[in-house]
Amino acid sequence: MQRTILDHVEPVAEGTVSLVLRAAEGPLAAWEPGAHVDLALPNWLTRQYSLCGDPADRERYRVAVRYDPLSRGGSEYVHLFLRTGRTLEVSLPRNNFPLLPAPEYLFLAGGIGITPLVPMLAEAVEAGASARLVYVGRSAATMPFAADLQATYGDRVRVYATDDDGRPDFAALAAGLGPRALVYCCGPTSMLDAAEAAFPSSRLHIERFRPVAKEFGPDEPFDVRCVRSGRTVPVAAGESVLDALTHAGYPIPSGCREGVCGSCEIAVVGGEPEHRDDIGAPPGRMYCCVSRASSSTLDVDL
Incomplete structure (x- = not known):
């Protein structure tokens, strides 16, 4: 910290x-x-x-x-x-929503979802890329940074106050993109769902405030073996790995407890994790607030 x-x-x-x-x-x-x-x-x-x-x-x-x-x-x-x-x-910064290199960007923001896109737009413009921002909110008065962004970037920024302007046509925006363009979207679930329906998944990057509803099989108990300390921690059905490890005396950082922030990441060195997060854990890692094990034991680097 x-x-x-x-x-x-x-x-x-x-x-x-x-x-x-x-x-x-x-x-x-x-x-x-x-x-x-x-x-x-x-x-x-x-x-x-x-x-x-x-x-x-x-x-x-x-x-x-x-x-x-x-x-x-x-x-x-x-x-x-x-x-x-x-x-x-x-905390130290974490980045589950990195800006990848591209010659063209379309940034889609809904409400407070503008926050990660402000520095993204600045970096894209600084790099000389073709970059546009479509910013959607209920009214101009409720949209942070809207006036400053328009003053700085001019016609690169299009603001839609839905009370007056309606909503943007994502299908038309998708049709106007170049073949190497990337789309970054952050906002409410309804906006993210519309973006997923309009843009190819290979070119769309989204950040969620809330997890996507998913269905999994019934929770089964399993053991977490902490290989560095030599302890085994049982995880009951209906108990999270995070809670089991915390109660056993392992101080795992945590934030959202919904699988969207990444603060509870731990290293997995054996067994089969069942990933239930919305970030996409890298190989050998898991987010223990929501994810569980498909195997009877899970070895972690603790």
Whole structure:
């Protein structure tokens, strides 16, 4: 974790504030567009936010937080109680949504889903790529950074305030793309579903706020063998690997507990994991908040 000081809180749209976190002890860890961090709040909650500032600025991180009255307490605390000057612990950046090289990009943002795409658009333009942003929200007043993006990038940015403009035609956007274009999309589930229906999966990269509903067989008990410490931890049916390891004294970091943030990643060295996350765990890794084992034992590097 990195110690930061909340330097600045600024409203950037109706219901959304921007937080600028200043390094408290030397430069902050480097990051690339698409990365997010875990922010440990003083009310004992940890929440994940996409970095939306300048990757070249090693003294400050910037995130934006939309107030959600149905949230589990994170956004409510940020909007109602968090004040400048507070010391906050921030994780090292993780990137499950990296910007891959391409000559052409189409960025699709819905609401607060604009945050990871702000630095992506800047990097794409800086690299000389053909880059466009389609930004969708209920009204202009509720869309963070919309005016600044239009002022900076001009006709590269198209804003759709659905109360007045309706919704963009994703099929028409797909038809107008070049053969090597990549599409990056972040927003509500309805927008992601529409993007998946319109764009080829090989060219579409999405980041989700919530996991996709999936069906799995009934949970079966299994054992986790911690090869470095020589202990075996039983995992009961209906119990997560994360909870079993935590109760056994292994301090596994965790955030979303839904398989979308990646903070609980552990190394698997034997057995067959059953991946239930929405990120796509790399070989030899698993996200233990939701994933389980297909084998009777699972060997992990703990």
